[in-house]
Amino acid sequence: MSAQVSPLSSPRQTALSPSTQDDNQTPHLLSLKVMRLSRPMLATGQPVYYETSSYPPLVEGLESLNISDLTASHPIELPNELQIRDFGLSQLLKLPSSFGNIYLGETFSTLVSINNEGNASVQQVSVKVELQTSSQRFSLSDGNHPRLDDTLAVTVSHEIKELGVHILVCTVQYVTEDNRRRHFRKFYKFQVSNPLAVKTKVNNMIDGRVFLEAQLQNVSAGPMFLERMKFEASEHFSFQDMNTIVGTDELVFGHHFIHPQDVRQYLYMLTPRDPQNDRIARTTNALGKLDIVWRSAMGDLGRLQTSQLTRKAPMLDDVEVQPFWLQKGQPADVVLETPFQLGIRVRNHSSQNMKLVLSAVKTKMGSVLLSGLSTRNLGEVAANQSTETQLEFFPLTPGLQRVGGLRVVDLLTGYTKDIDHLCDMYVRTAL
Numbered sequence: 001m002s003a004q005v006s007p008l009s010s011p012r013q014t015a016l017s018p019s020t021q022d023d024n025q026t027p028h029l030l031s032l033k034v035m036r037l038s039r040p041m042l043a044t045g046q047p048v049y050y051e052t053s054s055y056p057p058l059v060e061g062l063e064s065l066n067i068s069d070l071t072a073s074h075p076i077e078l079p080n081e082l083q084i085r086d087f088g089l090s091q092l093l094k095l096p097s098s099f100g101n102i103y104l105g106e107t108f109s110t111l112v113s114i115n116n117e118g119n120a121s122v123q124q125v126s127v128k129v130e131l132q133t134s135s136q137r138f139s140l141s142d143g144n145h146p147r148l149d150d151t152l153a154v155t156v157s158h159e160i161k162e163l164g165v166h167i168l169v170c171t172v173q174y175v176t177e178d179n180r181r182r183h184f185r186k187f188y189k190f191q192v193s194n195p196l197a198v199k200t201k202v203n204n205m206i207d208g209r210v211f212l213e214a215q216l217q218n219v220s221a222g223p224m225f226l227e228r229m230k231f232e233a234s235e236h237f238s239f240q241d242m243n244t245i246v247g248t249d250e251l252v253f254g255h256h257f258i259h260p261q262d263v264r265q266y267l268y269m270l271t272p273r274d275p276q277n278d279r280i281a282r283t284t285n286a287l288g289k290l291d292i293v294w295r296s297a298m299g300d301l302g303r304l305q306t307s308q309l310t311r312k313a314p315m316l317d318d319v320e321v322q323p324f325w326l327q328k329g330q331p332a333d334v335v336l337e338t339p340f341q342l343g344i345r346v347r348n349h350s351s352q353n354m355k356l357v358l359s360a361v362k363t364k365m366g367s368v369l370l371s372g373l374s375t376r377n378l379g380e381v382a383a384n385q386s387t388e389t390q391l392e393f394f395p396l397t398p399g400l401q402r403v404g405g406l407r408v409v410d411l412l413t414g415y416t417k418d419i420d421h422l423c424d425m426y427v428r429t430a431l
Helices: 056-068 279-283
Strands: 019-022 030-037 041-044 089-094 107-116 122-132 137-148 151-159 164-175 181-193 196-204 210-218 224-233 237-241 263-272 286-295 301-305 319-324 340-348 354-360 368-371 375-381 386-395 399-403 406-410 416-419 423-428
Touching (some): 030 164, 030 181, 107 122, 122 151, 196 286, 210 224, 237 286, 319 406, 340 354, 368 399
Antiparallel strands (some): 019 181, 041 089, 107 151, 210 263, 224 286, 286 301, 319 340, 340 386, 406 416
16 A cells, blocks of 8 residues: 545555455456555745845745745734744645555554445455454444446444554455456555654562652654553552642643653652551562553544563562651751661551560661660561661761661561661761
8 A cells, every 4th residue: 555645635645566366367457556645744945034125026036936936935914023934834735646654553544445346336346454463353344235337435444453564455356247246355564663762661669669660762753742651559558649849730840842852851759558567569570551642743533552561570578667757847966976866667467376586786887876675675576567666776977877787586487687778867966
């Protein structure tokens, strides 16, 4: 198929070279043409810029040239001085001169035209249109017509959901005036390309949150208007869209246009849906899907939904230790040589009960030391449950300091976990 049809004008076609199967008899009375339906484009031109204060005869000549040229853009009454011709575009629409590109997610539409080339009518005309992919075969149209005197047009559409080679199969059967049954079949092959390239990067946090970076690149031949970029989290996560300006619904990108080869990076923060029972969310590799809807320069709609975005699930230790600031809603404030308290949450991720003891390893502590008792009994912690305690630390050095040097031991199984790096705290000098 190498012909185009605009919805606003009559069909326009170029030479076709389909593969053909027929009944090997005399030439057929019917001919078949296939033309892709596509929107017209704005004609492009090479505008000549000039000032009205230039040499008058030259200005008059250029203006008369513009008047006689159908593709020239004539002045339009606008509230500003910007004209469409300043972009090299005309006000004239033109039909594409080639078959063009077909992208995954777009709707492929075509006009199948059967024309009676003989002087006599034919009877019992059957037209079947199918689309063959590498894995499936779709029936787009299957109609019967009792009589054909001149021309029959069939329009078919199909949403493209597979990459690679597609073959449009057109089968025509009919009966001639002398009651002979004839048939022929033609094949039209075309390639479907990917309009978007999606890459992901995953950052797993110690508290179970996941930061998902999605990189979207326009690999098509034309610009896109992203009508929708929606993330659908898997059932184990809730998520927050991090791509808008805080306090508004405005995108950080400023607009929805993405030009060929341009790249955008989207950020989403995923949180376990059930914080009290987040083992599945922490160990699953399925994060969610992206649902993308766009329009081409002339408004053609396309839609893609990615496969499940995955990650390499992190290994989950039997015991997890997390710090938290005791004064909720207040920023952490640590003063040099002034004791401060830090909350410690210990969670049992194993399938068995544990009897835990928290102790300090002073040789692994830095300049933030544990004050008070060096060993603390946390008691029995059931499977997938947690317990909390408070520890007091004493900072010896100002600046950003490491807090660590702790050890958790299960008295029942002997399991031991060393926490060399619990968190970082900024220690300021006293005012």
